[in-house]
Amino acid sequence: MKIGVLALQGDFSEHISMLKRIGVETAEVRLPKHLDGLDGLIIPGGESTTIGKLAVAYDLMEPLKEFGKSHAIWGTCAGAIFLSKDIGRDQPLLGLMDIKVQRNAFGRQVDSFETDLEIDELFKATGTENPYHAIFIRGPVIESVSGDAKVLSALEDGRIVAAQQGHLLATSFHPELTSDTRFHEYFISLAS
């Protein structure tokens, strides 16, 4: 099992540390050739505009779309935006997941928050029941899911913050900033 982390910009080293903790081999992806031999890919948190522009500049858009057809991809925050089909503004998107996303949906940095989530699918998959502590940083909200995409978790007010479509995963929050490896384990199960 070898998982790549898109290393154009953002907190890719935090994802790599989490993967190493659960014994997974990792690789940094900056160019199309770095996708060779990978079983899955994580698109980290960061600035989605920056990541999108660098993906276009280094001809990664088509190879990433192709990779996503047959491999697991998980996007956290900026990565979830990048995976989506529609964000209501013009910036490069992979459009792999049938989700509509709103950027910076909770406001500015002073509004960024931590909270506990109930994520049944995750608890079932990992045989655990303690709440998942989620960290949102200028986070997006998944406004709606369509097609095969399904809601994985929502806040108490109903706003969707995690979605899954087959082997594709999107979270508005940052499991890589916690010490809880459950989400990374769940993603590895999708990549297997």
Place this chain on the structure above:
Amino acid sequence: MEAKTGTWTEKKGLAQMLKGGVIMDVVNAEQAKIAEEAGACAVMALERVPADIRADGGVARMSDPDMILKIMDAVSIPVMAKCRIGHFVEAQILESIGVDYIDESEVLTPADEEHHILKHNFKVPFVCGCRNIGEALRRIGEGAAMMRTKGEAGTGDVVEAVRHARSVMGSIRQLQTMGDEELMTFAKLNGAPYELVKEVKELGRMPVVNFAAGGVATPADAALMMQLGVDGVFVGSGIFKSGDPAKRAAAIVKSVTHYQDASILAEVSKNLGEAMVGRNAAQMPESERLAGRGW
């Protein structure tokens, strides 16, 4: 549980999202848009870039909130703004208008020559400058959630940024080889909080994200700082004081991502037009140096 805002995790976390990126100084909404279009991961909103602050002299203060708000409206990426060292009311004002990060900056004229702001009192995160590990850990002790090497702002001369990054990185390496019984003396000699010294030894890195700043003017400068071990780069006067800001900005963004790939660095360094007119930091009189501000 209740949602919690303004936590230490939140403050440090935004800086973690900026890693591997370039934060650019901008003085108006048009420049902010050029920076965002070039791939900046954040912008620093200020009325005058450091090169102009140097040229103009006088007292440099927090920028007009209206001008900062216009920049916040113009772009979707995080917006930072500077307050004077020790000027906690400027910081309160910046927090109230919703900037994403406050830079308590030596580039502005200090308001307090003995104390920095107690940054733990704020919900908004702060970034501060440092020349060495002691200064960095004092600022983190006060609540800074991100650091940057000071370099010498507004010169286009990278030598001071290199000096400061080497000093910080060298101290981190030194701590790795020290016995636990040596840490208190290290803390004493460096004027650094003991608990944070211990944390640096355990982590093998700074407890918060650490960018380079002060004198970065070319893609090669930015990649140099990255190879020295910083997490990202601030570019101040280097972009909008150059011949072709949009092109240079995009090139520096690429150089920070591909900092280990010399062939890409060669490609992005081509035909960038005039770099900013540099000023040799070594020949600068002590009175004109900004990096010495900070206690």
